[in-house]
Amino acid sequence: MATMDGRITLVQESRFQLTDEAGVSHLFTLSPWCAAEPAQLRPLAHSQAPVRVTYKAGVDVIGQVAQRIDVQAEAGR
Amino acid sequence: MNDHPRISDFSGSDLDRMIPDESRFTAGVLIEPGKSYGFFTDTTVCIGCKACEVACKEWNNLPADHIGLTGQSFDNTGELSANTWRHVAFVEKSGCGGVRDNSEAPYQSGWLMLSDVCKHCHNAPCLEACPTGAIFRTEFDTVVVQQDICNGCGYCVPACPFGVVAVSENDGKAHKCTLCYDRLKGGLEPACSKACPTDSIQFGELSDLQARAAVRVEQLHGQGVGSAYLYGTPGAPGATGGLEHLNAFFLLTDRPEVYNFPVAPTRASNRVAPSLLSGLLTVAALATAASFILSSRDR
Known part of the structure; x- marks a missing residue:
């Protein structure tokens, strides 16, 4: 599965926006089988922790479906 | 300094926090728990700009969906869905002697535009169906769907008489307009009504909106638009079948079905008792017939 690195910058319910290292924002929805809960998204956005999102393309939407979110080590920040 | 002279027109905000009860200034209403709030959508002033759709998607972080051409005039979203909570309908009328007749009466006689949304029914059938x-x-x-509790059973989908609620293929949960619940809690009016440039979508306390809408209907009648009427106010079309009234109601100038609204929506729960009774009667009739046939065979 594809992965994307970045920081969560917006959260609404189980949807979130991931801003990648190039400053481009991408829209994600948590999969029902995702190894993360909607309640965990907001703390990640507040802390601006770097994350790696493993995802699949969404069905009939311009957005991705997150299958897994891993918190990455902070690098030179 | 080589700044463009217009840059002073757009100086940055110097506010260090949100404006308390901002809705007082943008919608003229103080948002307080315990009161009824809703939308009054005056379709006669809708220009089909879709600012409401965009504002809704932006605030709620909703992805664009139904990729491709619908083939239905300027309508690119097509319908309300799990990812589209505001839908601007474009209805091209064939009256006045033809679709593109040159002599059309005023007030959008050739085009009807309407920003559709969840009606937040007083007796919400989706809420009644949710197990x-x-x-x-x-x-x-x-009326709001709590995403962490929804199990995606989809009972609310057929229960809604307006076809508003939908289950997402991507997260398997039911979604619909929340009337910007999070914004209301922060004293902000909903994103769509705030973005509406013509005030076609008006947010406010329900009793105020209903009074305002009645005045608007009278005004339109006085201006020669005799077809104007309200859909979803108490006793009006759209508030039938036990729904009582709709918190998001509309001013229309044509029959409800022209706007893709049901003429007489009803609560699904109204049909439970008759359905159960007819099912029991069918079982009883079949059992009686079977016992009659079997007993006649024995003879």
């Missing part, structure tokens, strides 16, 4: 309690009535008298 998990995920759909609840908020302190602002609006």
